[in-house]
Amino acid sequence: MKEVLSGIIAPFTSKIGMSLLALALVIAGTIIVINKNRDTALVDGGREAGKAQAESAGQKSILDQVGKANEAEDKVRRGGDAERYERCLRYATVDTRANCDALRPVPD
Numbered sequence: 001m002k003e004v005l006s007g008i009i010a011p012f013t014s015k016i017g018m019s020l021l022a023l024a025l026v027i028a029g030t031i032i033v034i035n036k037n038r039d040t041a042l043v044d045g046g047r048e049a050g051k052a053q054a055e056s057a058g059q060k061s062i063l064d065q066v067g068k069a070n071e072a073e074d075k076v077r078r079g080g081d082a083e084r085y086e087r088c089l090r091y092a093t094v095d096t097r098a099n100c101d102a103l104r105p106v107p108d
Contacts, residue, residue: 081105 081103088100 082105085100085103085105088103089097092100
C-alpha cells in the first residue's frame with residue numbers, strides 16, 4: 001500500500017508537480033463555482049418565470065372583473081328594467097323620486 005501511495009505522491013514532490021497540482025485544484029474550484037452559479041441562475045430564472053405567470057393570471061382576473069363591471073354599467077346606462085324602476089317609484093318619497101331616473105327603461 002505504501003508503494004502505491006508513494007507512486008501517486010512522487011510526481012508532486014517537485015516544484016513543477018506542485019504547480020500542476022495547484023493549477024488542477026484552481027481549475028476544479030473554478031468549475032465548481034461556475035456550475036453553482038449556473039444552477040442558482042436557473043433556479044432564480046424559474047422563480048421569476050413563475051412570478052410573472054402568477055402576476056399575469058392575477059391581471060387577467062382583474063381585467064375580467066373590470067370588463068364585467070363595465071358591462072353592468074353599460075346596462076344601467078342604457079336603462080334599467082321596468083320592474084326595478086317601478087319598485088323604486090313605489091318606495092320613493094317626493095324628495096327621492098329623482099333618484100329613480102337612473103333606473104328608467106329607455107326604449108330601444
